[in-house]
Amino acid sequence: MQTTLERTLAAELHQLRETGQYKQYNEVQRPQGPRTRMDGRDVIVLSSNNYLGLANHPRVVAAGREALDKFGLGTASVRFICGTMSCHLELERKICAFIGCEAATTFISCWDANAGLIPTLANSPEDAIFSDALNHASIIDAIRLSKGQRFIYKHADLKQLEEMLSTPEAKKARNKLIITDGVFSMEGDVADLPALKELANRHDALLVIDESHATGVLGETGRGTAEHFGVIDHNTVQTSTLGKALGGSCGGYVAGQQVVCEYLVQKARTQLFSNALPPTVCYGSMAAIDVLMSGHEGTHAGTGGRHAGTQAQRHEGEGQRATGATDPNRDLGGAAGTAFEALSGRQLLARLRANVARFRAGVEALGLHTIPGITPIVPVIVGETATAIRMQKALFDEGVFVSGFGFPVVPKGEARLRCQISAAHSFEDIDAALRALAKVAERFPEARGGR
Secondary structure, three states: OOOHHHHHHHHHHHHHHHOOOOOOOOOEOOOOOOEEEEOOEEEEEOOOOOOOOOOOOHHHHHHHHHHHHHHOOOOOOEHHHHHOOHHHHHHHHHHHHHHOOOEEEEEOOHHHHHHHHHHHHOOOOOOEEEEEOOOOHHHHHHHHHOOOEEEEEOOOOHHHHHHHHOOHHHHOOOOEEEEEEOEOOOOOOEOOHHHHHHHHHHOOOEEEEEOOOOOOOOOOOOOOHHHHHOOOOOOEEEEEEOOOOOOOOOOEEEEEOHHHHHHHHHHOHHHHOOEOOOHHHHHHHHHHHHHHHOOOOOOOOOOOOOOOOOHHHOOOOHHHHHOOOOOOOOOOOOOOOOOHHHOOHHHHHHHHHHHHHHHHHHHHHOOOEEOOOOOOEEEEEEEOHHHHHHHHHHHHHOOEEOEEEOOOOOOOOOEEEEEEOOOOOOHHHHHHHHHHHHHHHHHOHHHHHOO
16 A cells, blocks of 8 residues: 555656656766767767766776775765875865865765855855856755855846845845856856956855866866956855766865865865765876866966966957867867877867867757857757657667756756767767757757747
């Protein structure tokens, strides 16, 4: 006999199936890469966070093996008891050098980094949090865990944010946090960090940037949105992940002021009561950062990374350098014929941007709707949720794996195929995916009126 709980859950699961929102695992049978075998079929992968192709990079894998031999499989402890190994401290020093900040502390995921940071800093009703409506789910849940007042402004509506900051409730708040994704995961657009930073300074607020989809992607040397705009300073804190561009494994971190990180070590429950990162992740992530920072010698960035985010690093945008890149060897430093694994970080970034520009141009040439941008997240807006789901299945049959998202993940009428481009893709991969998309789009004419 079923319990009330079981009947309730079964009814909700039935509803998810009926509305096309029921999720199923896709079994990947090879290492993560631009092409893989999934559910028994060879496919081009357009839905991975493996932006630099480092998840199966020989140097990263070798580093993980080295850690396994040196430290074993795991820590079997939380950080403050006996779970802090030399590799954790080394990784945190490398993150500091990479970003150019005073301190960093790691967590088992960026979800835990946000869930540790936000409730810890906004731990009183006297505090106030100002958050973009399209921030990541980890930020949303972290805000729910906090005790601070909550102000949610419309996506990228900084006029509304300023009005909220100017209310009597906000003015008398003790600690004020302005929280934003650097790159928004469903839109692929970039936060206006200079304007956000100006508001934070004027209203005595701490700017918190989740750089998960920007680290290893934006900025001249891949240091993220903050480097892209040159807005890193003393009153900015970053959270980010080691599970996307930087090796694709797991782990996250908070980086910024020494006093913030020191306070988190004392108070953040998601670190205090959760095992430390596996040593394999520490070593693999350090190797990924080393790969990313290679090839920048002789520039203002160098490899030490201690001057990231200065005003001198501001540039017009990575997208402009990639626009029109039709030569696969363009800006790759003479890497024609070079194995992908031998490419430097500078070459990987150039290749990623060339791939993004090629794919975006191809989508637009097909008459499909997307959101303008320079990031590897390219949403193809197709309208209704059912259309996105059917197109996802049709593309899989054509040998392309891409994820379809509909309501309530995105607004009604703005269901989409979220395409994600990697430096590991070849131009042949990009063109094959575009041909498949063109073929499938012909079967779904309603997708061309997707926004």
